[in-house]
Amino acid sequence: MKQANLISALSDRELADIDKEIAHAPYRCAVAIDALKIVQQYRGWVSDESLRALANYLEMSAEELEGIATFYNLIFRKPVGEKVILVCDSVSCWIKDSDKITRQIAEKLGIGLGETTPDGQYTLLPVTCLGACDCAPVLMVGEKLHKNLDGDKIDKLFSAGDSAVVKLGEEP
Ligand code: FES
Numbered sequence: 001m002k003q004a005n006l007i008s009a010l011s012d013r014e015l016a017d018i019d020k021e022i023a024h025a026p027y028r029c030a031v032a033i034d035a036l037k038i039v040q041q042y043r044g045w046v047s048d049e050s051l052r053a054l055a056n057y058l059e060m061s062a063e064e065l066e067g068i069a070t071f072y073n074l075i076f077r078k079p080v081g082e083k084v085i086l087v088c089d090s091v092s093c094w095i096k097d098s099d100k101i102t103r104q105i106a107e108k109l110g111i112g113l114g115e116t117t118p119d120g121q122y123t124l125l126p127v128t129c130l131g132a133c134d135c136a137p138v139l140m141v142g143e144k145l146h147k148n149l150d151g152d153k154i155d156k157l158f159s160a161g162d163s164a165v166v167k168l169g170e171e172p
Contacts, residue, residue: 009053014042018057029060032068036075045076073127081116081123086140089126092133101137101149102126108158 010018017038021031035058039050046054046069055065069075076084087093087102102113106124109117116123132138135147146157 009049010039010057011042014038015057018054028058029064032058032060032065033072033075036065036069036072040075044082045079051077079116080125082121083141084123084125086125086127086130087113088128088130088132088136088138088140090129090133092129093137096136098137098149100151101139101154104151104154105139105158108154 018031018035021034021038022028025031035054036046036051039046039054043050051065051069052062055062058065069077074086085105087098087105089098089102102124106112109122109124111117111122111124113124113126127140130138130140130145132145132147135145137149139146139149146153
């Protein structure tokens with residue numbers, strides 16, 4: 001694929017936002033994580049095609065960018081639901097029963113870890129430490145961190161009658 005075709009796989013808005021980041025960076029590939037986040041912000045996830053185009057635009061190899069994308073666990077390399085529920089499964093949360101919380105959510109949504117509800121609304125994913133160990137167990141949806149979770153709080157976050165999450169993104 002020619003360079004022009006690769007770049008055209010990114011939208012004008014994505015390129016404009018990425019260019020803003022590049023303007024403040026010592027070299028193009030220094031903005032790799034921010035650029036991946038920009039693509040994800042517009043598309044919900046980063047496809048192979050987007051990743052190749054982005055690598056080309058940042059003057060790095062697709063393999064280098066893939067390494068960054070897969071190391072940084074908030075970059076999604078597969079399609080996800082409208083809301084991604086990230087449940088911390090690192091040690092502080094684990095000793096405070098995060099596995100129980102995860103099971104409770106999975107049951108309410110009718111999906112397992114790593115799966116998306118059939119209506120495309122929610123994806124449930126494990127994540128490493130979210131940096132809020134003193135408030136364990138925690139989960140994050142979008143920018144919102146839900147802290148000190150227990151069974152009752154999970155019940156309040158989810159509606160009782162169906163699998164729809166009613167208050168995710170708000171304080172329980
Ligand atoms: S271990 Fe869960 S926030 Fe740190």
